Amino acid sequence: MNQTEVLQVLMGILLCSVNGLLGLGSALDCSDQDPTGTRCSISVEKLLDRAIQHAELIYRMSDEARTLFEEMFIPLSISAYQGHLGNSCTSSLVHIPTSKTEIQQISDKWLLHSILILVQFWIDPLADLQDSLDRYDNAPSALLSKTRWMSTKLMNLKQGVLVLMSKMLDEGGLDLGNNESLARHLAAPAMEEHVLRDYNALSCFKKDAHKVETFLKLLRCRHTDNLSCSLF
Template sequence: MAHRGTNGSKIFITVLCIVAACSAVPINDLLDRASQRSDTLHSLSTTLTQDLNNHVPPIGWMMMPRPSLCHTSSLQTPNDKEQTLQLSESDLLSLARSLLQAWQDPLVDLSTSANSLLHPSQTSISNKIRELQEHSKNLGDGLDILSGRMGPAAQAISSLPYRGGNDIGGDKISQLTNFHFLLSCFRRDSHKIDSFLKVLRCRAAKVQPEMC
């Protein structure tokens, strides 16, 4: 019992040290790191989507759900850059965090399904999905720290229920189609997250809005 208590104390102290270190980092630097991470996330999701495009059969494209059926579509987000620039810093961060959190479970489904995906680059896709999960978690941790620095409004998160299961299809064509659809939804949302964070970074650096 004493040994466990000692380990627990060490972990607690380590967490405190990390929090203290992050508290000393200027918000500009935190936003730079978050923006770089979100850029990587979007680039990786774009590459993955392109990898799949040529391997979805014609019937798969006919079965593909509309983008409006993405589970995050209920979240009210800006339609263009002009609308994005009108939002407050807290609102932008809240939207980014809401979208990112909404993808925790779907990314698990993508990772599970990637292991049996009917695709010539199945192993590479599976590895990239795991990278997406890692980058998403790291970005989420960074945004949690940022929200703590920016106040209660930035800490608000909208709940976006995901009603998927442990896998995303029965037959191979359905699985590939649903996998592509879910990944396309993530690509769309990762672009939104990246855009929101780049605007935040520009504002923190006092760059003119039209340059963001």
């Protein structure tokens, strides 16, 4: 076996053994390998199904975490402020197509890149949020568990998106450079600054988790030969 063949085998083993990749706590199922055993041959459709399941759970957990935080720390007078958060979320710069024409024109590459941008953007802010919540005197254990779970599953989802990009686009990830601190973009009115910052982070993450779920569902729709795919 020459050096090139050895490298192919090693890359195949690595791809097929990523722990927890888009599975709910289990390793990626690579029982369907090609005859040489050098690469994973799981279909794009199956990978998309797993990614969507992951994204749905992350979105649901983000909603529950935000609700818990709001009930525990946010006065009713501040809750009304949440309607203005859309413009203060940094990653709202990822454009959401609104017309049927726009949806038909966007490519799979654009969708996958947008998903990866959103997922990668939130990895560090979620870790910062977890550190901040750990310093609260009275943060419910359920809230801490949910935010910790979201951080872990977001990393798993990132790995899954990279596999999808490799299979669908024949390319790897994106270098986003240094992520700016989310706090720089989230204005805080008169209230404990760190509390409102964390609340805004949870609210913005929920919005972006929904975008990721929506984009993945559009990708799956396209790959089931459905010509009437829509974001809504």
